[in-house]
Amino acid sequence: MSKAIYPGSFDPVTYGHLDVIKRSASMFDEVIVGVxxxxxxxxxxxxxxxxxxxxxxxxEFDNVSVIAFxxxxxxxxxxxxxxxxxxxxxxVTDFEYELQIAQSNRKVSKDTIDTVFLTTGIDYAYxxxxxxxxxxxYGTDVREFVPDFVARRLQSxxxx
Ligand code: ADP
Numbered sequence: 001m002s003k004a005i006y007p008g009s010f011d012p013v014t015y016g017h018l019d020v021i022k023r024s025a026s027m028f029d030e031v032i033v034g035v036x037x038x039x040x041x042x043x044x045x046x047x048x049x050x051x052x053x054x055x056x057x058x059x060e061f062d063n064v065s066v067i068a069f070x071x072x073x074x075x076x077x078x079x080x081x082x083x084x085x086x087x088x089x090x091x092v093t094d095f096e097y098e099l100q101i102a103q104s105n106r107k108v109s110k111d112t113i114d115t116v117f118l119t120t121g122i123d124y125a126y127x128x129x130x131x132x133x134x135x136x137x138y139g140t141d142v143r144e145f146v147p148d149f150v151a152r153r154l155q156s157x158x159x160x
Contacts, residue, residue: 002027004084004116007034007073010050011043012150013057014132016124020088023118025061032082033058035068044133044157053150074109085115090125 004024010017010033024031033054037047045053047068058064069076077083085105087098102115132145136154143151 001029002084003030003032003082004028004086005032005034005073005077005082006086007036007069009036009038009041009043009129010054011041011045011129012050012132012146012154013054014124014127014129014146014150016088016090016120016127018057018147019121019124020086020118021058021061021064024086024116025064027116028084028086029063031061031064031086032080033064033066034073034076035066036073037068037070045153049153053153056149057147074105074113077113078109083113085113087115087117088120089117090120090128 004027006021006024008017021031021033035047035051035054043050051066051068054066058066073085077085085102087102089095089098098115098117102117105113105115127145132142133154135145136142136151137158139155139158141151142154146154
């Protein structure tokens, strides 16, 4: 059975992420979306909130689940018998960083873990969680970029 993990911060989930999730769900038997609990990044939403929104957003996919994890991704993967990482590539600016991570993961895992890159859907090439947060912080309608319930969560977050 093919099993892949799609790790990220998802602060918050956007239609760009959902495009990658949808496409990987048709490529693998099981896709696990891994929400990174990385305190260094100082996220807008807590891990629980990000996981909640993702669960709501992926509920139409039978073979997609959402987990939160701390620590090293490849340790989690080894423990759970996952050997493929899915990442999205938007532009060349993503490439250098992603290449470095993919190669080091391969090295550290002794060639047992591989990374699969999905190039972004052209409609979402410009889209990032940080752009969505920026717009939402000024009260701009972001429903073009994220599901409605995420837009509402952003709105109430910035009202606080
Ligand atoms: P990270 O903090 O790990 O970069 P993100 O939540 O920003 O986490 O992104 C998770 C993954 O989704 C990354 O592989 C990123 O390149 C990809 N991604 C983000 N936005 C898009 C998009 N608009 N289209 C395709 N892939 C995307």
